[in-house]
Amino acid sequence: MKNTQATIRDIAIKLNISISTVSRALRGAPDVNPETKKAVLEMAEKLHYEPNRVAQSLRIKRTNTLGIIVPEIALHFFSSAISGMQEEASHHGYSIMICQSLESYETEKQNVHMLAANRVDGMFISMSSETKDYAHIQQLLNKNIPVVLFDRVTDSLQVAKVVVDDHDGAFKAVEHLIKTGCRRIAYIGGPLTFYISNQRKRGYLDALKQYNIAPDEELIVHCQELHHEPVERVKRLLQLPPDKRPDALFCLNDPIALPVLQMLKEQSIRVPEDISVVGFTNEPVSGFIEPSLTTVSQPSHEMGKKAIELFIQQNQDLDNFIPATEVMKTTLVVRNSTRKI
Amino acid sequence: MKNTQATIRDIAIKLNISISTVSRALRGAPDVNPETKKAVLEMAEKLHYEPNRVAQSLRIKRTNTLGIIVPEIALHFFSSAISGMQEEASHHGYSIMICQSLESYETEKQNVHMLAANRVDGMFISMSSETKDYAHIQQLLNKNIPVVLFDRVTDSLQVAKVVVDDHDGAFKAVEHLIKTGCRRIAYIGGPLTFYISNQRKRGYLDALKQYNIAPDEELIVHCQELHHEPVERVKRLLQLPPDKRPDALFCLNDPIALPVLQMLKEQSIRVPEDISVVGFTNEPVSGFIEPSLTTVSQPSHEMGKKAIELFIQQNQDLDNFIPATEVMKTTLVVRNSTRKI
DNA sequence: CTGAAAGCGCTAACAG
């Protein structure tokens, strides 16, 4: 009593016709007698027939399934991007399979293998902060499996990408800090190998330069780990002598800025009077925290949709395909963690 | 140049042995010459062989894939539950496929069909608020596809379930309101057919009863739609004459309570001085909003893990399996949207 | 320890 699932064979036998006719009828092929077709459809309904996509996939060498790898499903930026992908994918008849790397390079590699073994038709990857070797992804390309990177990307790979203009977003954020009177602006970033962190750092440095503020190495922090280290590093910055101390913090992202804000509150350091704080991403929490967080907003849902669109385009014209990088605009959302102009 | 993927056949030919031997070696079967095995493994590595799970699945009639259907991926409760399922599933060698119903019954049905067509080994469903007919799920059971319902469940189906003690959570929430001096407590719920809404309503009514407060039908609201309607309905409640007006709102969940809180702020109605508000779920935002929201916390990540565990158990002992309902404990999180005792 | 052969459920020529 295991697999009670009906097959086209069952339908064929019941109707005393061949399985190929059933197959054709089911798929709505043009050259099939309307009566036969009707009979097949009715019998399928009656037997609760459900096409076996596994068998189909094996035969047609396509699974109509897309694989997604993100660092952490539960982070709003990613769940929102996934949601966008899911919607767009289902419009095009694709199912999605999801993995999380939990910011581990090894897990990410395993995820890639698992999805490859499942023969997904394409992979959508936002890389772990640990990842600095891209052989596992290059291998997919060698096997002609389309890859779209989003948000957490790298220059080392010739593939379609969906990113925001990190440099521009960071520039606008830091410019805002400068315009509101901050001069000793610290950058709280991620690992040195972390692409988006470096892009945002470049934007930070360029803004300083434009306003003739000399960067101070002491105020540029690279965290290896993003959960606990940032708060500790900021604490250390606050212990610098008064003239060395930062008067603003530009954080790699909101998940870093929020606990920092929390810590400042605990230490009774006033924001923005004593120190300004800016994040990146615009998590839903950020608008509600007290003081609300000034941040750079990324269109997560749209980025997800766009990633799928890029894949669809690429598939339509496989031969002369040039990997496109879609750069989406960020918006500076000014709230209360920075001073008024 | 399409599928450059190596197969066991390729390995067999290169090594001049039979494909069955390759298959055995790859799966680490016991009865295979260590030398042959070594050669096979090396050749597999060399050819970047990746087992074809599609073919495997067709043959062994198991896909090692689990299907998940939630109303909305981007809601924190669900993305957190999914994250828990993903982790637990991958421990047991399962991949996961994800769909969202977007609170639509029709979409939910399509999702079920799609996952069934993909021959997932089990389905994990949190039903849409629209769903009041369960034939689509009953059909899965008839086909011996294990189903685990979580959070959004129903009594009408004999399946494994993971829920929180909604009645108890609601009771505690309302009891807290009463103890802090509220007497005209409104319940802002979902559709009459929405199981969890009714459970929470029961908890609400029982708390009133226990404290000898007569329920007032006027204060019990059932919203058909959960995005805009609740705020409108609360506005109407506030227009009641002073002696009829509620002094507290117990909301079905945080996604309802938060916009309500926002609206009260806009209307300069003080919380909790003029009116207390309690939610359910404990979204991350809820602790940060001003005033922070008193709510009932659900262990979303753990619920996800538990759902997978239930499925694994069920699979180990298919014959004498009795569908278990796992009831998890909620915690009342007292914050600033309710008065102090 | 290894090979031959059958078949999972379906599609796609090809022939009528």
Place this chain on the structure above:
DNA sequence: CTGTTAGCGCTTTCAG
């Protein structure tokens, strides 16, 4: 318009 046939890549008897 319909049936026959040959696989897709893999596992699994059954013989050696």
